[in-house]
Amino acid sequence: MWQWLLSWRQTSGAARPISSISQLEVLLSFGVAAATFESRLSHIGWIWHLKALNAQAAGARAAIIVDTRDSSSKPFGGTLQADTPAVSIPVVGCSLSSFSKLLTGVCLSSFSHGPLDVTFRVKVDSSLDQVSTSDIIVDYPAMNFTASPIPNSTIVIGSHLDSVPQGPGINDNGSGSSMNLALATLLADNAVATSVTFRFAWWGGEEEGLLGSDRYAHVLNSSHHVDAVLFNLNFDMVASPNYAMMVYNGSDPSAPAGSDRIADLFVSKLKRRNLPYSFTEFDGRSDYGPFLDLGIPAGGLFTGAEEIKTVEDRDKFGGLANAAYDPCYHQFCCVRSAWHPRSCDDFGNINLEALEQSLMVTADIIDYFSVADVVSWLRP
Numbered sequence: 574m575w576q577w578l579l580s581w582r583q584t585s586g587a588a589r590p591i592s593s594i595s596q597l598e599v600l601l602s603f604g605v606a607a608a609t610f611e612s613r614l615s616h617i618g619w620i621w622h623l624k625a626l627n628a629q630a631a632g633a634r635a636a637i638i639v640d641t642r643d644s645s646s647k648p649f650g651g652t653l654q655a656d657t658p659a660v661s662i663p664v665v666g667c668s669l670s671s672f673s674k675l676l677t678g679v680c681l682s683s684f685s686h687g688p689l690d691v692t693f694r695v696k697v698d699s700s701l702d703q704v705s706t707s708d709i710i711v712d713y714p715a716m717n718f719t720a721s722p723i724p725n726s727t728i729v730i731g732s733h734l735d736s737v738p739q740g741p742g743i744n745d746n747g748s749g750s751s752m753n754l755a756l757a758t759l760l761a762d763n764a765v766a767t768s769v770t771f772r773f774a775w776w777g778g779e780e781e782g783l784l785g786s787d788r789y790a791h792v793l794n795s796s797h798h799v800d801a802v803l804f805n806l807n808f809d810m811v812a813s814p815n816y817a818m819m820v821y822n823g824s825d826p827s828a829p830a831g832s833d834r835i836a837d838l839f840v841s842k843l844k845r846r847n848l849p850y851s852f853t854e855f856d857g858r859s860d861y862g863p864f865l866d867l868g869i870p871a872g873g874l875f876t877g878a879e880e881i882k883t884v885e886d887r888d889k890f891g892g893l894a895n896a897a898y899d900p901c902y903h904q905f906c907c908v909r910s911a912w913h914p915r916s917c918d919d920f921g922n923i924n925l926e927a928l929e930q931s932l933m934v935t936a937d938i939i940d941y942f943s944v945a946d947v948v949s950w951l952r953p
């Protein structure tokens with residue numbers, strides 16, 4: 574149990590309604606000036622780690638992260654990660670509605686009257702448990718019936734098998750995991766000849782900070798086998814209900830060489846099937862991140878999470894504009910929306926059209942790699 578005292582200061586005298594708070598407000602004590610961090614970052618759970626680190630670096634004794642997306646009083650959680658540097662201050666999540674109640678009657682009427690000083694007492698009951706998690710790794714070995722297999726040439730095809738505690742993870746990431754299982758089964762059932770090894774990996778602990786893939790990358794590096802992996806394909810959320818078919822943007826200048834070729838190949842396969850596509854940030858915020866850190870190129874597909882679909886995307890992919898790609902992303906249950914009125918992350922949260930497109934395009938790509946000279950293709 575941690576008990577901390579912290580104080581919140583309104584540094585600007587300008588009036589500002591509570592409902593318009595769009596930043597993470599870090600509540601400081603001991604005379605440290607209040608710090609405000611822009612919250613342009615997505616609210617996905619593990620961004621909490623970055624926000625909490627910012628608060629800690631600014632001298633906060635504790636941090637309250639307010640969910641500004643939702644005015645309900647639903648529970649709101651995130652992940653702090655056992656990463657370095659570690660978060661050592663207590664961090665709690667708070668709905669906007671609860672946070673507004675906290676301030677109502679205390680601050681609201683004083684907002685226009687200059688700086689004020691309010692004390693919050695934050696009491697955190699927490700426990701620290703160590704649990705183990707596993708990766709499941711299956712090889713479809715190089716089996717070229719006409720030539721020798723290329724030694725040490727492996728393509729790692731990954732998807733995470735875990736979900737957040739708040740939800741069952743049907744789309745995130747039952748979709749990617751089941752798609753990869755279907756691909757592995759297709760290869761095996763058809764005894765496809767290939768000169769490279771396809772290594773299917775179902776990662777554990779992604780939502781807790783890419784734990785499974787990070788461990789795999791660590792072992793790869795420490796055993797000097799980095800060069801054996803040609804590249805990584807990652808599939809994390811490939812059947813979002815209000816989807817857009819997005820290709821990881823491997824042409825990002827910071828991406829390992831070859832990532833651009835992988836992105837181009839996805840685009841060409843999508844075009845060949847007359848399917849619309851767009852690009853998504855290549856930021857390493859899924860299990861391909863640890864591969865990028867080792868300089869291994871990567872690619873994949875993503876159909877959207879909690880971000881809001883634009884009119885442009887609606888015109889391109891159908892679905893609803895101004896609604897999340899997946900309104901049930903990391904939700905407890907029962908979000909009521911025009912898109913999905915009754916329940917939330919269940920089988921109805923899977924868009925079978927998006928799943929089929931993802932599967933067919935990835936199958937095209939695996940088919941291409943099974944016959945192409947992948948090494949020369951990747952490193953011309």
Ligand SMILES: [Zn+2]
Nearest residue numbers: 745746809810
């Ligand atoms: Zn995911």
